[in-house]
Each structure stands twice: as structure tokens, then as C-alpha cells.
Amino acid sequence: MIFKQLFEPLSSTYTYLLGDPQTGQAILIDPVIVSMERDLGVLHELGLTLAYTLDTHIHADHITAALALRNATGSKIAAPAFDCLPCADVAIEEGCPFEVGGISLQPLHTPGHTDGHFSYLLGERVFTGDALLIDGCGRTDFQNGDADALYRSVTEKLFALPDETLVYPAHDYKERRVSSIAQEKQRNARLGAGKTLEAFRSIMAELALPYPTFIDYAVPGNRACGVCPADLPDHLAQYCRQMGVSLQG
Numbered sequence: 001m002i003f004k005q006l007f008e009p010l011s012s013t014y015t016y017l018l019g020d021p022q023t024g025q026a027i028l029i030d031p032v033i034v035s036m037e038r039d040l041g042v043l044h045e046l047g048l049t050l051a052y053t054l055d056t057h058i059h060a061d062h063i064t065a066a067l068a069l070r071n072a073t074g075s076k077i078a079a080p081a082f083d084c085l086p087c088a089d090v091a092i093e094e095g096c097p098f099e100v101g102g103i104s105l106q107p108l109h110t111p112g113h114t115d116g117h118f119s120y121l122l123g124e125r126v127f128t129g130d131a132l133l134i135d136g137c138g139r140t141d142f143q144n145g146d147a148d149a150l151y152r153s154v155t156e157k158l159f160a161l162p163d164e165t166l167v168y169p170a171h172d173y174k175e176r177r178v179s180s181i182a183q184e185k186q187r188n189a190r191l192g193a194g195k196t197l198e199a200f201r202s203i204m205a206e207l208a209l210p211y212p213t214f215i216d217y218a219v220p221g222n223r224a225c226g227v228c229p230a231d232l233p234d235h236l237a238q239y240c241r242q243m244g245v246s247l248q249g
Contacts, residue, residue, distance in 0.1 A: 112150020
């Protein structure tokens, strides 16, 4: 399998490219619209054809490139069935492997950051989105987030994976690229070292994080599989490509 981890600095987002060398088909997990040309360039260099984009959840900090990539390449959009997105071509459900060429992802419903959040297990790797970050986790105070649900998602599903499973998150803000289930079980400041549910509730309640800068535009845009809002203020224009899809057409 061909594997690439790609970083978008504005939202500190990791996009993951998975390629099957036998069929030449590829998947992009959590593609970002401002990095679309980069991703197309990498696909071209590797001689791969984009078959699907696959998001872990409806993002609040960037616009997905799913729709723009479908328009540009003919790729299909896969997204969690939970979110009922009419723009998606394939609805992802836990217990139903998502297979492209020789790549088989095992979807895991891991709610808590958002109610429709999914992680994707691929052999010795797990793509955890915002559910489990390196030494942290996604916030739980918007998009039907729920601290209790996130605690269960991590401790009962992700921490139940083999210790050697490599953890690839959707974000990192300190230039870290990968962790492991063993490391997060031991060292994660919010969920590791046997943290109780009560302790986790307190940690999340006391974060006092500011309201997300881009959420009011990103969520509706991503519910449409990647639409840059027509009324985007000038100071937020950097979050959408000038040639990105617009609500005005």
C-alpha cells in the first residue's frame, strides 16, 4: 500500500493518502480545499487515480475538498451515514468495511467531538480524526459534542485496539506526526493513565476555549460536502480557495 501523510498549516490538518499500487486507486481522508492542488499533484506524481474522499466528521475549522475533488476528478464522496449528507455517494457505517481496490478500512463510530464522528482502522494504523489527538482530544462543546460519549469512544473502542496500533490524528499543533495506542493510554493528558469519566468531565468543562473562528461557515459548507460560503468575510477568505465551489454556483 502507498501511504502519505500531508499537512495543511492554516488549520493544522493532516490529510492521509492511501493508494493501492495494483489497481492505481486512491483514497484521501480529510482533504482540505485550500490544499487541493497539492493533493492532485501528489496523486499525479504517484500515478494514482482518486477513487474516493472520506471525511472523519463534519469539520468546524476548514472546508473539505470532497466536492471540489469530485468535480475535478470524478471521484466519489464517502461520509458517515449518521450525518445523512445528500451530497455523499457512499454512506459509511460501523461493521461495514469500506473497500477500495486492495484497501479495506474498518469504520468505527467514535462520537463525542461530534455526534457523527468516525475513526478508520487500517491494519496497524488507525485514523482517529478529532476523537483522539496526540496527548489530547477534540473539544466537546459544539456540534452535539458530548464528553461522556467521547470518553466511551476512546476508552472502549480506540484504547481497546492493540497497543502497537499507530495513531494518526486529523490535527496536531506541535509538529507531531504519529503516536500509538500504548502511548496515548499511558500519556494522554486528558484520557490516559486511567483517567476516570469524572476526571475527564472536569478537564473538558474547564477548557474555556474561545468560539471557533470559522465554525459558522465551515459547518454548513461541509454539510454540503465542501462549499465555500458566498458571504465569507474578507479576513476569512484564506480558508477557501478562490476557485473553490461557492453557494452562488
